[in-house]
Amino acid sequence: MQFIKVRLDYLFRSTRGLTLVAIAVVSIITAIFGTLSGPMVEWGIKDITVRLLGMKLIETEREGRIIMLYHTIAMTVLAIEVYFMTEMLPMKRHEQVMINGTITAGYLTAAIFGLLFAYWGHNFTYHGLFLAGQSLVFFAGILLLAALWPWKKEYRLEKGSPYAHTKSGIDLERTAFFVMALAALVSASFGAVTGSFWSNGHETFLAEDLIRVPHKTYLQKAIIGHLHIMLTLVAVAITLIVGRWMKFKGILHKIAMPLMIIGVIGTTTGALSVVWLEWAHTIIYVGSTFIMLAALMYVIYAWDSLIREGTAGIRKPNFFQKLGALLKDPLKFGPGWQMVFMNFTVSGVGIFMAVKLEEIFRVWPHREERVTLTGHWHILAALIATIILMYFADLSGLKGKARKWFGWLLIIMSDIAFGSATLFSMKRLFVDEINQQGIVNTTMLLIDMGLGILLIALAIFMIWRLYDLLQKKGHWALEYAAERRVNAEAELADQKRKLEELNAILKEVSE
Amino acid sequence: MKRTSFILILLTLTLAACAPAPSVGAITPPYVDPGIDPESWAVVPAGEFPYGQHDHMTPVDYEYEIMVTDVTNEQYARFLNASLADGTIRIGEVEIEIGEKVWTEEGAYGFYPGEPFHGYEHEEEIKAGDKLYVSFEEGLRLTFDEQSKTFTAIPEYGNHPMTMVTWFGANAYCQYYDWRLPTEIEWEKAGRGTELVNGYGLPFPWGEHIERNNANYYSSSDLFEKMFGKLGNTTPVGFYNGRTYDGYVTLDSASPYGLYDMAGNVWQWTGDDYPDQHYRMLRGGSFYTYAVDLRVWKNNSAGPQFYSPAVGFRCTR
Numbered sequence: 001m002q003f004i005k006v007r008l009d010y011l012f013r014s015t016r017g018l019t020l021v022a023i024a025v026v027s028i029i030t031a032i033f034g035t036l037s038g039p040m041v042e043w044g045i046k047d048i049t050v051r052l053l054g055m056k057l058i059e060t061e062r063e064g065r066i067i068m069l070y071h072t073i074a075m076t077v078l079a080i081e082v083y084f085m086t087e088m089l090p091m092k093r094h095e096q097v098m099i100n101g102t103i104t105a106g107y108l109t110a111a112i113f114g115l116l117f118a119y120w121g122h123n124f125t126y127h128g129l130f131l132a133g134q135s136l137v138f139f140a141g142i143l144l145l146a147a148l149w150p151w152k153k154e155y156r157l158e159k160g161s162p163y164a165h166t167k168s169g170i171d172l173e174r175t176a177f178f179v180m181a182l183a184a185l186v187s188a189s190f191g192a193v194t195g196s197f198w199s200n201g202h203e204t205f206l207a208e209d210l211i212r213v214p215h216k217t218y219l220q221k222a223i224i225g226h227l228h229i230m231l232t233l234v235a236v237a238i239t240l241i242v243g244r245w246m247k248f249k250g251i252l253h254k255i256a257m258p259l260m261i262i263g264v265i266g267t268t269t270g271a272l273s274v275v276w277l278e279w280a281h282t283i284i285y286v287g288s289t290f291i292m293l294a295a296l297m298y299v300i301y302a303w304d305s306l307i308r309e310g311t312a313g314i315r316k317p318n319f320f321q322k323l324g325a326l327l328k329d330p331l332k333f334g335p336g337w338q339m340v341f342m343n344f345t346v347s348g349v350g351i352f353m354a355v356k357l358e359e360i361f362r363v364w365p366h367r368e369e370r371v372t373l374t375g376h377w378h379i380l381a382a383l384i385a386t387i388i389l390m391y392f393a394d395l396s397g398l399k400g401k402a403r404k405w406f407g408w409l410l411i412i413m414s415d416i417a418f419g420s421a422t423l424f425s426m427k428r429l430f431v432d433e434i435n436q437q438g439i440v441n442t443t444m445l446l447i448d449m450g451l452g453i454l455l456i457a458l459a460i461f462m463i464w465r466l467y468d469l470l471q472k473k474g475h476w477a478l479e480y481a482a483e484r485r486v487n488a489e490a491e492l493a494d495q496k497r498k499l500e501e502l503n504a505i506l507k508e509v510s511e
Numbered sequence: 512m513k514r515t516s517f518i519l520i521l522l523t524l525t526l527a528a529c530a531p532a533p534s535v536g537a538i539t540p541p542y543v544d545p546g547i548d549p550e551s552w553a554v555v556p557a558g559e560f561p562y563g564q565h566d567h568m569t570p571v572d573y574e575y576e577i578m579v580t581d582v583t584n585e586q587y588a589r590f591l592n593a594s595l596a597d598g599t600i601r602i603g604e605v606e607i608e609i610g611e612k613v614w615t616e617e618g619a620y621g622f623y624p625g626e627p628f629h630g631y632e633h634e635e636e637i638k639a640g641d642k643l644y645v646s647f648e649e650g651l652r653l654t655f656d657e658q659s660k661t662f663t664a665i666p667e668y669g670n671h672p673m674t675m676v677t678w679f680g681a682n683a684y685c686q687y688y689d690w691r692l693p694t695e696i697e698w699e700k701a702g703r704g705t706e707l708v709n710g711y712g713l714p715f716p717w718g719e720h721i722e723r724n725n726a727n728y729y730s731s732s733d734l735f736e737k738m739f740g741k742l743g744n745t746t747p748v749g750f751y752n753g754r755t756y757d758g759y760v761t762l763d764s765a766s767p768y769g770l771y772d773m774a775g776n777v778w779q780w781t782g783d784d785y786p787d788q789h790y791r792m793l794r795g796g797s798f799y800t801y802a803v804d805l806r807v808w809k810n811n812s813a814g815p816q817f818y819s820p821a822v823g824f825r826c827t828r
Binding site for chain 1: 810
């Protein structure tokens with residue numbers, strides 16, 4: 001019994017454990033539901049999954065199922081990012097516990113009942129619980145906002161701090177996290193309000209299917225704004241998180257944080273004003289430029305730090321020594337690289353599409369345009385996932401060859417897969433339909449191979465964590481002990497502060 | 512050693528995939544006769560039917576006829592020869608204009624009177640003038656004899672759907688015989704019928720589920736994919752009618768009104784000219800697309816100048 005209790009304590013009461021559970025949940029969802037599309041259909045795996053698990057798949061509901069699947073994964077990824085935030089940003093222990101507990105209950109409820117509703121027949125109790133779960137995630141967001149409140153005195157930075165701050169000491173990084181979380185809650189409301197019209201004037205749709213419809217309803221526009229900005233904010237969150245991980249500071253930090261705050265406000269305003277404003281895209285372009293510049297500052301800082309650390313013992317390092325230092329640790333090099341790579345496969349493609357929309361993309365049939373659209377946001381989502389995994393692998397204490405193999409496989413295989421997916425989606429630029437077999441075969445194989453190896457690497461990592469969890473004094477035990485120590489120290493400091501406050505009150509009253 | 516083996520395996524796999532794959536234009540398939548008459552028409556009676564993905568009951572208050580199969584290469588060749596002879600169409604270079612983009616292509620072309628233009632966002636003006644009907648680009652299953660000025664369908668492709676035809680070309684064919692392209696509503700009703708099963712309209716012409724031998728789509732493993740690879744090629748019209756061809760068993764995949772190829776094989780142009788856009792809708796999915804695009808409510812769209820080896824049409828009257 002003790003064996004289970006201690007492990008459950010670790011899994012549900014520590015940041016590492018909670019993150020491990022959430023990554024396991026995403027992995028299981030991906031492993032099962034990934035068999036329902038793409039090459040898995042061709043190989044007949046879909047039929048086996050459906051039969052084995054007794055799924056009830058009705059053709060007309062496919063889009064609705066996919067939307068619920070996206071939401072369950074999104075909720076889980078949000079939970080992971082929140083766990084990282086509550087661990088790395090100063091806040092009171094009880095705030096951390098409340099936020100983590102609420103969001104865990106929320107995403108698990110949403111994921112379990114959302115998928116049951118979507119794939120195993122329509123029991124509306126499940127749908128209600130899916131909504132309840134999402135509401136809990138939303139409520140956790142409000143708790144997070146309260147905890148992050150950047151104007152609190154205790155979180156102000158001292159004059160001369162290397163971190164971005166205002167004259168009065170307000171921590172601008174904390175403010176950036178706060179603004180991002182606030183924007184996410186406002187954006188979630190857009191999705192929730194539209195969702196409440198479901199079957200009451202609003203019908204399920206995939207945004208990419210409506211791209212050429214000239215007159216979209218307000219509800220459709222609200223959803224389109226919602227989904228774009230939510231993914232952007234998830235990307236902003238992980239950028240801020242890895243910045244914290246890499247101890248991002250100094251002049252670049254001081255430039256980046258105001259840019260990030262303005263960018264998040266601008267992009268969110270633009271994305272949501274799509275509902276009313278015809279020129280909303282202009283606001284989005286300006287806002288996203290600020291975000292991209294902030295991310296660039298991070299990349300410059302992170303890579304410079306890696307080079308400096310790696311060449312610390314060399315008086316005048318040459319180019320190759322610097323390059324070697326930069327590439328020494330793939331887990332720390334990776335987040336920056338994936339952000340750079342994102343520019344070619346996501347931002348670059350998006351800008352190119354916007355510039356050449358009438359001349360190229362709208363001359364293609366809708367289906368070709370749709371492939372490009374779905375491709376670029378799937379790639380963005382998956383690149384974010386690889387960055388999360390890099391950070392978690394570092395937290396898990398992955399060392400030596402395992403660290404290098406895991407890190408490089410994440411980078412190389414994801415880049416092969418997503419680079420190929422970009423080529424696939426843009427293939428009409430290089431080849432006409434009748435001669436496309438070669439490029440289709442090659443890119444499809446590379447996508448499958450890249451993703452396949454990536455998932456195998458993840459599976460091995462997760463199996464290692466599972467094996468470790470079964471050990472009496474595994475890595476998990478060390479993680480848990482370290483976290484308990486940190487928490488106990490924080491709690492003690494909190495109690496001391498509280499005791500001083502209470503003593504001061506007593507003294508004041510007795511006088 | 513292990514590392515070298517791993518890299519070698521990767522390289523081999525990649526190179527195998529990069530090996531020149533046969534294009535749809537490079538191989539001629541054997542002639543297959545499915546036994547379905549492309550000249551036949553089906554009657555669709557008046558009445559409401561579940562329209563679109565969300566099954567909105569939509570009235571169609573008139574009876575109409577629609578072709579049982581897509582227009583074939585042979586049929587289109589006959590039209591081209593007849594209209595060439597009476598001067599309705601011409602052969603040569605024709606200018607194609609989409610917004611600010613202008614280019615020329617060689618093919619058969621004819622006059623189109625243009626359309627109302629409202630200048631809505633992304634809308635392109637379709638001006639009156641000569642429009643390309645079929646392009647002479649690779650993929651056309653017709654040959655043109657300069658001396659006799661006649662088109663002939665490549666024999667093995669005679670009963671395959673006519674492709675490489677623009678919306679203008681499809682529209683001209685139907686109008687030449689006093690027919691027209693079906694509207695999206697007419698097309699979908701003919702494709703799925705009026706039946707509701709458990710409250711849902713049919714997602715596929717033949718029923719609720721799709722099997723590989725129901726239709727010609729991406730990686731459906733049909734006879735022609737063995738020759739052309741997973742992307743495949745067109746199949747003769749009415750191929751999926753329950754017959755067995757050289758050991759390949761098909762399922763009878765007719766729609767409730769007896770139409771064939773309403774899912775897969777080639778996308779089909781429809782006739783609607785929607786306000787504030789120049790796009791024309793395509794229905795049915797094709798041999799290039801996944802099964803999800805074969806669901807009867809799914810549409811695709813393209814400018815009327817677009818043509819492709821995976822786009823054809825049928826007429827209604």
